[in-house]
Amino acid sequence: MREPIKYLFIWPAFLVVLLIGLFPLIYSLTVSFQSARLVPPRPPRFIGFDNYAALLGEERFWQVITTTSGIVFSSVLVQYVIGFAVALALFSRVPGERLFRVVFLFPMLMAPIAVALVGRMLFHSTVGPVNHFFTVLGLPNLPFLTDANWALGTIVTVEVWQWTPFVILLMLAGLQSLPRDVYEAASLENATPWQQFWGITFPMLLPISAAVVFIRIIESFKIIDTVFVLTGGGPGISTETLTLYAYQEGFKKFNLGYTSALSFLFLIVVIVIGVVYLAVLRPHLEKRA
Amino acid sequence: MRKYLCATASGLTVALGLSGAALACSPDFTGVTLKVGSQTGPFIASAMQAAGESWEQQTCGKVEVVEFPFGELYPKYLTAMVAGEASFDVITFAPAWTPDFAPYLSEMPEKIRGTADWDDIAPVYRDRLMVWNGKHLSQTIDGDLHTLSYRLDLFNDPEEQAAFKAKYGYDLAAPATWDQYYDIAEFFTRPDENLWGTAEAFRRGGQQFWFFFTHAASYTNNPNNPGSMFFDPETMDAQVNNEGWQKALEDYIRSVGFAPPGALNFSSGDIRTAFSGGQVAMNFDWGDTGTIASDKAQSQVAGSVGSALTPGSTQLWNHKTNAWDSFDEPVYSPFMAYGGWQAAVPQAANNVDASWHYVEWASNPDNSGQAAVTGGSGVNPYRFSHFTNLDRWLKTFSEEEAKMYLAAQRGSLEAPNIALDMRLPGYFSYTEVLEIELSKALAGQVSPKEALDTIAEEWNKLTDEFGREDQLAAYRSSMGLPPL
Numbered sequence: 001m002r003e004p005i006k007y008l009f010i011w012p013a014f015l016v017v018l019l020i021g022l023f024p025l026i027y028s029l030t031v032s033f034q035s036a037r038l039v040p041p042r043p044p045r046f047i048g049f050d051n052y053a054a055l056l057g058e059e060r061f062w063q064v065i066t067t068t069s070g071i072v073f074s075s076v077l078v079q080y081v082i083g084f085a086v087a088l089a090l091f092s093r094v095p096g097e098r099l100f101r102v103v104f105l106f107p108m109l110m111a112p113i114a115v116a117l118v119g120r121m122l123f124h125s126t127v128g129p130v131n132h133f134f135t136v137l138g139l140p141n142l143p144f145l146t147d148a149n150w151a152l153g154t155i156v157t158v159e160v161w162q163w164t165p166f167v168i169l170l171m172l173a174g175l176q177s178l179p180r181d182v183y184e185a186a187s188l189e190n191a192t193p194w195q196q197f198w199g200i201t202f203p204m205l206l207p208i209s210a211a212v213v214f215i216r217i218i219e220s221f222k223i224i225d226t227v228f229v230l231t232g233g234g235p236g237i238s239t240e241t242l243t244l245y246a247y248q249e250g251f252k253k254f255n256l257g258y259t260s261a262l263s264f265l266f267l268i269v270v271i272v273i274g275v276v277y278l279a280v281l282r283p284h285l286e287k288r289a
Numbered sequence: 290m291r292k293y294l295c296a297t298a299s300g301l302t303v304a305l306g307l308s309g310a311a312l313a314c315s316p317d318f319t320g321v322t323l324k325v326g327s328q329t330g331p332f333i334a335s336a337m338q339a340a341g342e343s344w345e346q347q348t349c350g351k352v353e354v355v356e357f358p359f360g361e362l363y364p365k366y367l368t369a370m371v372a373g374e375a376s377f378d379v380i381t382f383a384p385a386w387t388p389d390f391a392p393y394l395s396e397m398p399e400k401i402r403g404t405a406d407w408d409d410i411a412p413v414y415r416d417r418l419m420v421w422n423g424k425h426l427s428q429t430i431d432g433d434l435h436t437l438s439y440r441l442d443l444f445n446d447p448e449e450q451a452a453f454k455a456k457y458g459y460d461l462a463a464p465a466t467w468d469q470y471y472d473i474a475e476f477f478t479r480p481d482e483n484l485w486g487t488a489e490a491f492r493r494g495g496q497q498f499w500f501f502f503t504h505a506a507s508y509t510n511n512p513n514n515p516g517s518m519f520f521d522p523e524t525m526d527a528q529v530n531n532e533g534w535q536k537a538l539e540d541y542i543r544s545v546g547f548a549p550p551g552a553l554n555f556s557s558g559d560i561r562t563a564f565s566g567g568q569v570a571m572n573f574d575w576g577d578t579g580t581i582a583s584d585k586a587q588s589q590v591a592g593s594v595g596s597a598l599t600p601g602s603t604q605l606w607n608h609k610t611n612a613w614d615s616f617d618e619p620v621y622s623p624f625m626a627y628g629g630w631q632a633a634v635p636q637a638a639n640n641v642d643a644s645w646h647y648v649e650w651a652s653n654p655d656n657s658g659q660a661a662v663t664g665g666s667g668v669n670p671y672r673f674s675h676f677t678n679l680d681r682w683l684k685t686f687s688e689e690e691a692k693m694y695l696a697a698q699r700g701s702l703e704a705p706n707i708a709l710d711m712r713l714p715g716y717f718s719y720t721e722v723l724e725i726e727l728s729k730a731l732a733g734q735v736s737p738k739e740a741l742d743t744i745a746e747e748w749n750k751l752t753d754e755f756g757r758e759d760q761l762a763a764y765r766s767s768m769g770l771p772p773l
Contacts, residue, residue: 038368038371039367039389039714039715040388040389040715040756041392124554125549125550125551126550126551126568131550131551141551143551143553145551145554146553147732231493231554232493232495233493234492234493234724234725234732235493235553235728235729235731235732236493236728236729236732236734237725238732238734251364252363252717252721253715253717253718253721254364
């Protein structure tokens, strides 16, 4: 039975969602087609796709995309491998497993800015314990935060330290949901633990693995605080990420039109990566289904 | 009779109470709450808080100091002022931001100017940095310029003196030129003793470019061409890639070799720690190195902190002749790095009168004088009276240290060729490209010449984008030059 009154109740919620969810996006999209600056103040002027063209033609934009992608893919890969391995260990009820479960979660519970500060102290060139350890061994001080390659490695390390617990948590939940009878059947067939892992555990956890990696990729693309505290994007712009670049343009230079365009290009990059990722995984996931 | 006495007593009590209240609240700002924006403390925020407490007792108003990380201040202030929001009654900020903030700031009331307290402020602040386009829009609340600090225990050691003279052929003393600075830095660089020659800030986002500017001022702030350090004041062409700047960048990169390991990640805070921890023989910095290193509670070299002007140069680049001008004696060009914190009142403030009264209160000779000698306040001398009351300084410094520190600060302030920091609309756009290219040059990714050429090209592009005529007028104003 059709009751028109029900639309009356739905409309307010619909409008609120529209205002909160879509208006900022539409507004930002509009600004991305304008030359709008707060500093020095310039009245908005429609310039079509000029902001997008300028960005795509800028070497710095492509470099920050490359840097961000490098940090994201390498850190997520390591997080997944270590996270999965630790989850398997915890699932196997190693001694002290309950304590580990709690302790492993600590980094994830900390604010990224605090984690980055811890990282900065650990890898400090003169007072940091990591370099101190190397000095004790008679090795030279390593430029963890001042050489481009070392700095990228340090950022990846800090990311892995903070976010591997997230992978552990979800993979452990996945492991606990697996049916036991499959493993019992495999044991009867004398399948080795290695065969059980590749033949049962890994394929059955593929959907959750895909989801975990996808979430981490999307989240990692937003990285800013760790980089800001550890290196400030330097040396030069060798560790600058997309979000840090957007922050510099938007909140230091107040180049609003340019920053809006940058935000939408950022969105497009993430969507493209997401689509490609799901397209690559789809055959495997469908096979599982 | 009893009733009469009681009534009289009650009347007197009320009258005395009222007059007491009137005395306590002078002027009376009861019910007024001022929101004062500051960077996260203790630097500056603690000074504003301390001034706020005494202001509250004096006026019965309230002061709420709202703190933000330094990097957040500029966007927070600007967005609030552009939107016309009364988020802040008083803002504390860098002079370099004045050009961007100027359209939204109220002018300092006339009654604050022309008093004895007003004349007590060093002219370079009072008549230059507190002024924009002929209007007093802000009040200096901290004096900032770079001075040299050096270890007296090392420099006065007869064995060190003899060894230095034998090696370099002249007496060991505070360096008068940058060549001497590098001789001394080289002499004291002894990794096996955990001692290095100097420390400077090299980290992108760690006050790096002000240290580079101090080097550059010595070679480019030519007294024959006032205001030509950053741009040609006739055409607004960037000067940052001329030979003077190139020499400065080569020097700045050279400093890395005499600094402790990992110095490329040093910000100004790190170099203070390096000096007060006895890790380096000298550094140059804002006045904070002096106050921290002289404080026994914070320093291992307390009692041995010498101060001097930053080195000068006998050769300065002349952009008009495209050649070096030679001078018989070193020309000192102390650089007003950052230029000190300033306080201003946005036009949108809830109570402009009360806000300016608080600003005047916080910066009066007594309150500012106390803040200047309080370690961690972040306030360095900017009034003449700050230099005259030696007793205040002796709470932290030894007498020798205090005299040298004040002489260096005052000598820098009164140096005829003092160099002003860059103040331009779009300041962050200019300094961002500078920081990026400096970092690349320091990391060896590009040569000094390549870095400076890129900066000059980008600065010229920015100038054109923002409007060359407008930027030229703003630059000339910031350098105290008359309009063309």
